[in-house]
Amino acid sequence: MKVVVFTKQTFDTEAKITLDDQGKINPEGVSLIINPYDEFAVEEALRIKEKTKGEVTVVSMGGPKAQDVLRQALAMGADRAVLITPELEEMDEYTTATILARAVSRMEYDLILGGWRAIDDGSAQVAGRVAEILGLPVVNMVIKLEIDGGRALATREIEGGSEVVEVPLPAVITAQKGLNEPRYPTMKGIMQAKKKPMEKLALSDLGLTAEEVVPKVRALKYFLPSPRAQGKIVPGEPAEAAAALVRLLREEAKVI
Amino acid sequence: MDFTIPEEIMDMKRTLRNFVDNEVEKYSQQIEDEDKIPQHLIDKAKEMGLFGMSIPEEYGGLGLSMLERCLLLEELGRANMSFTTYIGAHTGIGTTGIVELGSEEIKRKYLPAMASGEKLGAFALTEPDAGSDATSIKTTAVLKGDRWILNGRKHFITNAPEADIFTVIAVTDREKGARGGFTAFVVEKNFPGFYIGTIERKMGLRGSHTAEVIFENCEVPAENVLGEVGRGYSSALKILSKGRVALAARCVGACDKLLELSVRYAQQRIQFGKPIASFQAIQWMLAEMATDTEAARSLTYRVAWMVDQGLPVIKEGPMVKLFASEALGRVADKAVQIHGGMGYMKDFPVERFYRDARITRIYEGTNEIQRMIIANRLLKKFEI
Ligand SMILES: Cc1cc2nc3c(=O)[nH]c(=O)nc-3n(C[C@H](O)[C@H](O)[C@H](O)COP(=O)(O)OP(=O)(O)OC[C@H]3O[C@@H](n4cnc5c(N)ncnc54)[C@H](O)[C@@H]3O)c2cc1C
Numbered sequence: 001m002k003v004v005v006f007t008k009q010t011f012d013t014e015a016k017i018t019l020d021d022q023g024k025i026n027p028e029g030v031s032l033i034i035n036p037y038d039e040f041a042v043e044e045a046l047r048i049k050e051k052t053k054g055e056v057t058v059v060s061m062g063g064p065k066a067q068d069v070l071r072q073a074l075a076m077g078a079d080r081a082v083l084i085t086p087e088l089e090e091m092d093e094y095t096t097a098t099i100l101a102r103a104v105s106r107m108e109y110d111l112i113l114g115g116w117r118a119i120d121d122g123s124a125q126v127a128g129r130v131a132e133i134l135g136l137p138v139v140n141m142v143i144k145l146e147i148d149g150g151r152a153l154a155t156r157e158i159e160g161g162s163e164v165v166e167v168p169l170p171a172v173i174t175a176q177k178g179l180n181e182p183r184y185p186t187m188k189g190i191m192q193a194k195k196k197p198m199e200k201l202a203l204s205d206l207g208l209t210a211e212e213v214v215p216k217v218r219a220l221k222y223f224l225p226s227p228r229a230q231g232k233i234v235p236g237e238p239a240e241a242a243a244a245l246v247r248l249l250r251e252e253a254k255v256i
Numbered sequence: 257m258d259f260t261i262p263e264e265i266m267d268m269k270r271t272l273r274n275f276v277d278n279e280v281e282k283y284s285q286q287i288e289d290e291d292k293i294p295q296h297l298i299d300k301a302k303e304m305g306l307f308g309m310s311i312p313e314e315y316g317g318l319g320l321s322m323l324e325r326c327l328l329l330e331e332l333g334r335a336n337m338s339f340t341t342y343i344g345a346h347t348g349i350g351t352t353g354i355v356e357l358g359s360e361e362i363k364r365k366y367l368p369a370m371a372s373g374e375k376l377g378a379f380a381l382t383e384p385d386a387g388s389d390a391t392s393i394k395t396t397a398v399l400k401g402d403r404w405i406l407n408g409r410k411h412f413i414t415n416a417p418e419a420d421i422f423t424v425i426a427v428t429d430r431e432k433g434a435r436g437g438f439t440a441f442v443v444e445k446n447f448p449g450f451y452i453g454t455i456e457r458k459m460g461l462r463g464s465h466t467a468e469v470i471f472e473n474c475e476v477p478a479e480n481v482l483g484e485v486g487r488g489y490s491s492a493l494k495i496l497s498k499g500r501v502a503l504a505a506r507c508v509g510a511c512d513k514l515l516e517l518s519v520r521y522a523q524q525r526i527q528f529g530k531p532i533a534s535f536q537a538i539q540w541m542l543a544e545m546a547t548d549t550e551a552a553r554s555l556t557y558r559v560a561w562m563v564d565q566g567l568p569v570i571k572e573g574p575m576v577k578l579f580a581s582e583a584l585g586r587v588a589d590k591a592v593q594i595h596g597g598m599g600y601m602k603d604f605p606v607e608r609f610y611r612d613a614r615i616t617r618i619y620e621g622t623n624e625i626q627r628m629i630i631a632n633r634l635l636k637k638f639e640i
Contacts, residue, residue, distance in 0.1 A: 190264060
């Protein structure tokens with residue numbers, strides 16, 4: 001079974017976000033990690049590989065630094081990596097999905113995995129769009145995945161419960177927390193990662209031009225969330241305090 | 257001169273930091289409360305290959321240079337110190353003797369299982385009457401046919417209750433004493449006549465166990481001699497001197513962690529309407545902690561590099577152990593001070609670090625002994 005995994009490099013979950021003088025998100029000094037949902041996807045791919053004697057290719061789009069994420073996946077056990085560096089000023093989910101779909105269409109694959117969303121922009125669109133472009137079924141937010149011959153049995157989270165979906169392969173599946181517990185790369189794995197193939201592609205290598213992937217969406221403005229106000233303790237006997245709290249929620253916070 | 261850390265080692269450091277800060281840290285309080293490291297943490301460390309840090313690749317280890325090892329131990333040093341000690345005593349004094357002095361046969365026999373962590377190593381030199389003065393050990397070994405018969409008692413042996421393979425220093429010729437009369441042996445825990453005695457109750461390092469090791473007509477096959485018969489004292493010194501820079505690297509990691517905790521706390525804690533980090537008294541402490549940490553780190557890297565170049569580190573080895581362990585003492589003390597009353601509470605990691613840090617000035621040769629060695633070298637060098 002040949003599995004392709006999309007991995008994105010994102011800000012560390014504990015990163016302090018600031019804006020630069022152009023009003024854009026300032027990447028300086030922020031430590032970068034593999035998008036945690038993508039890490040679940042990598043782990044799942046490796047488990048499938050181990051069961052089926054398969055092959056795992058990890059694909060990332062980003063600057064040269066995104067190699068860190070690919071090396072991590074290789075160290076965990078992936079077989080090869082593809083880094084696409086489009087060098088575009090503006091991108092959106094359409095751009096990303098178009099490029100990724102083109103890259104994947106040049107490969108052999110039975111299954112495409114990814115995180116259900118990236119923790120930075122949180123759009124949750126890329127995997128779905130890739131599936132659409134490639135004409136493949138997509139199952140989102142999967143917490144359990146079984147592969148049986150040419151079909152995948154995926155358990156996904158839905159409002160108030162879970163749903164089991166069967167799809168024919170190839171398909172696109174996105175990972176939700178709970179799918180698995182990702183392994184740590186071993187020290188030997190890290191040493192071997194350097195020797196594994198990493199293909200580096202520019203937009204032109206995929207036969208695409210910048211005009212073909214011009215974003216459909218433009219960000220008008222970035223702003224930071226307003227700082228959290230001081231908490232308030234409502235004193236008094238439980239019954240009185242509860243009544244006071246309800247009044248505050250209604251009149252001051254205006255949330256109920 | 258180039259201080260750039262290779263990408264591959266950076267990847268390892270990143271992985272280890274993630275493991276230590278996010279995984280080990282979660283269980284730190286539990287380790288403290290139960291005096292036991294959860295098995296799954298040890299298993300993860302094994303899977304990652306950490307037990308093979310000091311073992312050459314041909315025997316299943318990672319084949320790292322001393323500098324590379326120190327760069328990794330630095331990350332481990334951020335963890336609960338008992339966790340670090342468990343691994344550090346194995347990769348340091350627990351395996352060094354076999355790696356450095358073992359015959360090909362001994363290495364093939366023991367190292368692969370030690371590299372994977374399946375078998376844990378320990379080092380037994382100290383006895384009730386022989387601490388700083390290791391020349392006065394009393395444990396004896398007498399050759400009978402094809403076996404050595406060991407009798408005696410070691411104490412304060414780290415990892416003894418869990419370890420499988422012990423490097424033991426014993427007297428083989430009382431007349432000659434330390435000069436030609438000591439020998440190093442590889443002793444397995446299941447050899448007849450081998451016993452573990454009392455497990456000590458300690459000030460800190462809860463989760464790491466230190467115990468007596470007792471030999472009662474313990475039978476050790478003749479081929480389990482490590483190095484040459486009669487060269488055991490210099491073997492012991494060799495094992496300990498290699499361990500010193502590695503211990504220093506662990507101290508640097510602990511300093512780093514304490515500094516980080518302190519800088520964070522100082523910015524969060526408000527007194528007199530401002531973060532205490534705005535007070536110069538606190539800032540000076542932070543600045544001194546950071547400087548101590550950096551100085552210890554620089555010396556560690558340099559001495560590790562010297563080891564890798566095969567340069568003698570007879571005085572530099574003791575220097576780095578001395579400086580890094582005392583830097584950690586100062587840093588831990590300031591960390592507690594910056595945390596105020598909270599620093600005295602078991603709910604905060606600094607309290608544990610403060611107790612755990614204390615041992616680094618005592619074991620693997622007290623700091624007085626380190627100073628003595630350094631001074632001896634100086635006096636010899638500039639003899640008039
Ligand atoms: C938690 C723990 C783990 C340990 N693990 C191991 C282990 O795995 N294997 C092992 O073999 N040993 C181990 N040890 C033993 C350790 O190395 C010794 O405790 C240490 O070397 C000091 O010996 P001592 O305790 O007998 O103290 P002593 O030698 O009695 O020293 C007492 C004091 O006198 C000072 N002193 C002694 N001689 C001189 C001198 N000539 N000049 C100036 N001052 C001097 C010492 O510096 C110290 O301050 C461990 C000890 C502890 C506490």
